[in-house]
Amino acid sequence: MCGIIAVTGAADPLRILLDGLELLEYRGYDSAGVALVCSGDAGGFLWRRRAAVRAQSIPELHKEADTAPAHARAGIGHTRWATHGAPTEQNAHPHLDCSGRVAVVHNGIIENHREIAAGLDARGHVRTSETDSEVIAHLVEEHLAAGATLAQAARALLRTLRGDFALALVSADEPDLIVGTRRTSPLIAGRADGLGLVASDISAILGLTRNLVAIGDDEVALVRPGSIAVTDAEGNEVAQQLLQVGWEVEAARREGFEDFMSKEIHEQPRALADTLLGRIGADGTTELEELALGPHELRSIDRVTVIGCGSSYHAGMVGRLAIESWAKLPATAEIASEFRYEEPVVDDRTLVIAISQSGETVDTFHGLREALRRGARTLVVTNVVDSLMAREADGALYTRAGPEIGVASTKCHVAQLALLQVFALHLAALRGTMPASASARLAAEIARLPGVLEDVVGRFEEYRGVAQALAGVNDVYFLGRGLGYPIALEGALKLKELAYVRAEAYPAGEMKHGPISLIVPGTVAVVVATKGRLYEKVLANVEELRARGASVVAVCNDDDDTAPRLADAVLRVPAVPEALVPAVAVVPLQVLAYSVAKARGNDVDRPRNLAKVVTVE
Numbered sequence: 369m370c371g372i373i374a375v376t377g378a379a380d381p382l383r384i385l386l387d388g389l390e391l392l393e394y395r396g397y398d399s400a401g402v403a404l405v406c407s408g409d410a411g412g413f414l415w416r417r418r419a420a421v422r423a424q425s426i427p428e429l430h431k432e433a434d435t436a437p438a439h440a441r442a443g444i445g446h447t448r449w450a451t452h453g454a455p456t457e458q459n460a461h462p463h464l465d466c467s468g469r470v471a472v473v474h475n476g477i478i479e480n481h482r483e484i485a486a487g488l489d490a491r492g493h494v495r496t497s498e499t500d501s502e503v504i505a506h507l508v509e510e511h512l513a514a515g516a517t518l519a520q521a522a523r524a525l526l527r528t529l530r531g532d533f534a535l536a537l538v539s540a541d542e543p544d545l546i547v548g549t550r551r552t553s554p555l556i557a558g559r560a561d562g563l564g565l566v567a568s569d570i571s572a573i574l575g576l577t578r579n580l581v582a583i584g585d586d587e588v589a590l591v592r593p594g595s596i597a598v599t600d601a602e603g604n605e606v607a608q609q610l611l612q613v614g615w616e617v618e619a620a621r622r623e624g625f626e627d628f629m630s631k632e633i634h635e636q637p638r639a640l641a642d643t644l645l646g647r648i649g650a651d652g653t654t655e656l657e658e659l660a661l662g663p664h665e666l667r668s669i670d671r672v673t674v675i676g677c678g679s680s681y682h683a684g685m686v687g688r689l690a691i692e693s694w695a696k697l698p699a700t701a702e703i704a705s706e707f708r709y710e711e712p713v714v715d716d717r718t719l720v721i722a723i724s725q726s727g728e729t730v731d732t733f734h735g736l737r738e739a740l741r742r743g744a745r746t747l748v749v750t751n752v753v754d755s756l757m758a759r760e761a762d763g764a765l766y767t768r769a770g771p772e773i774g775v776a777s778t779k780c781h782v783a784q785l786a787l788l789q790v791f792a793l794h795l796a797a798l799r800g801t802m803p804a805s806a807s808a809r810l811a812a813e814i815a816r817l818p819g820v821l822e823d824v825v826g827r828f829e830e831y832r833g834v835a836q837a838l839a840g841v842n843d844v845y846f847l848g849r850g851l852g853y854p855i856a857l858e859g860a861l862k863l864k865e866l867a868y869v870r871a872e873a874y875p876a877g878e879m880k881h882g883p884i885s886l887i888v889p890g891t892v893a894v895v896v897a898t899k900g901r902l903y904e905k906v907l908a909n910v911e912e913l914r915a916r917g918a919s920v921v922a923v924c925n926d927d928d929d930t931a932p933r934l935a936d937a938v939l940r941v942p943a944v945p946e947a948l949v950p951a952v953a954v955v956p957l958q959v960l961a962y963s964v965a966k967a968r969g970n971d972v973d974r975p976r977n978l979a980k981v982v983t984v985e
């Protein structure tokens with residue numbers, strides 16, 4: 369979590385930092401801060417301002433702009449998602465050393481910070497925050513006092529710090545220089561005419577330059593106006609990894625929508641169309657040339673494990689069902705944060721597919737590394753080109769949904785669903801497990817999905833109307849069977865994270881084995897009751913709920929007369945082949961959660977306690 373931006377060589381570095389922080393705010397919004405490197409008559413000094421007003425810290429910093437020294441050319445900024453220490457101004461970044469001449473901004477967690485802090489305290493340092501990050505500034509202070517340069521101090525940090533981190537450093541004694549380094553957490557550097565930049569995220573600096581360099585694990589970047597040098601931990605210059613960026617800056621803006629989430633819900637048809645572009649041929653064959661895993665490698669696979677977190681995990685559940693039923697390969701879906709510690713049995717005939725919108729989620733990243741360590745073949749499905757995981761895995765498939773800013777995943781989730789299904793068809797074709805005609809029919813139906821979604825997102829206000837009745841509820845069950853179950857899980861997750869309503873997803877057939885005792889008159893159950901193999905069974909489960917007084921909201925097909933007769937309210941969707949229902953039926957559930965959250969006055973783009981990118985365990 370957290371966002372970093374740093375700039376050098378700018379006429380107005382504060383403006384660049386604050387603009388960048390606004391773009392980074394989705395990564396954390398507990399507090400924010402900036403430090404500028406200034407020169408004065410008595411030599412260089414740092415000017416620092418911080419604010420901790422949840423989701424309002426950046427406007428607070430703007431108010432300080434008039435007091436900023438006019439002659440500053442460089443600075444660092446940070447937006448925080450609290451891990452160690454409360455979201456207070458004192459704990460906000462940048463953190464300074466005792467002399468106030470070194471400043472650091474940090475993402476990630478320094479696992480040995482207690483041990484380091486004990487040593488610093490014993491040596492007389494005065495720490496002023498409860499964070500794990502502040503120790504970094506004091507360690508740098510010691511190295512500089514011993515005669516090191518800022519870059520040498522950063523290399524020394526790599527030997528001392530344990531954990532996952534990305535950090536940017538400035539010193540009043542080297543006023544033009546930004547030093548950036550990282551381990552696991554991402555950090556990039558950029559250069560433009562006379563400008564040097566460092567950021568945790570491409571979107572923060574994309575408006576300034578497309579000349580971007582990925583800083584590697586345990587590398588140190590020395591960024592000066594108009595130049596970047598990258599060294600390894602020993603100080604040897606290394607080749608720079610240039611980054612390819614497909615997005616336009618404008619894509620990251622709200623474009624007149626009330627919030628990013630409603631914009632992104634409406635962008636789902638485009639996200640799907642872009643994701644499918646060139647991947648399904650006119651004859652229904654799949655084309656995944658960029659896969660990097662060749663036919664021979666894919667044919668040698670005898671098992672698939674899909675890993676992911678949150679919405680990506682739910683997409684993985686759908687993907688694994690497609691792989692199993694179309695490519696006839698045993699497939700499982702695992703929550704990445706559990707997979708990593710389960711001693712998974714995977715080998716070079718197992719394909720581990722890591723799904724992550726951001727390509728950075730640390731739980732999924734470590735799951736991927738665990739799979740690599742055990743010799744598995746690996747594939748990443750992500751929305752961010754050249755992201756951390758994309759660079760690590762054997763192959764990468766990109767959803768082309770454009771930047772997703774709202775914390776709740778919407779357009780990336782449906783893009784993941786479709787791309788995983790295209791991949792499942794691809795595997796089935798390679799393995800000869802599906803008649804070509806059946807595969808071509810399904811591929812054609814997948815290709816039609818953007819049009820179907822156009823119709824579905826057009827019903828936004830209709831779904832919103834149904835959701836109004838749920839604005840006051842405190843407990844909701846989401847039920848489904850087969851492919852309806854991951855949809856139910858996704859609907860419940862959305863309602864929890866956005867509306868702060870307790871929501872439980874259950875396989876509908878499992879209710880009678882215990883949870884049905886919780887159903888009392890008025891309990892709300894949202895049931896995925898679209899047509900398919902288990903439709904009759906789901907309706908029988910709905911009857912069981914109604915018999916106990918539940919109030920039922922059914923997600924059902926346009927041409928269905930039966931489910932609506934059993935339900936108190938309906939969220940209608942067009943009929944599509946059963947396998948493709950998730951991408952369609954999830955949309956009304958996104959709108960449901962969105963609408964309940966809005967009715968309760970919640971910030972849908974920045975729900976409490978969350979961040980868009982989860983880079984801590």
Ligand code: M6R
Pocket residue numbers: 677678679680681723724725726727728729732775776777778861862865980981982
């Ligand atoms: O970037 P990732 O796809 O790896 O993120 C995984 C989850 O953190 C994410 O899907 C989260 O559950 C969303 N906020 C759900 O809307």
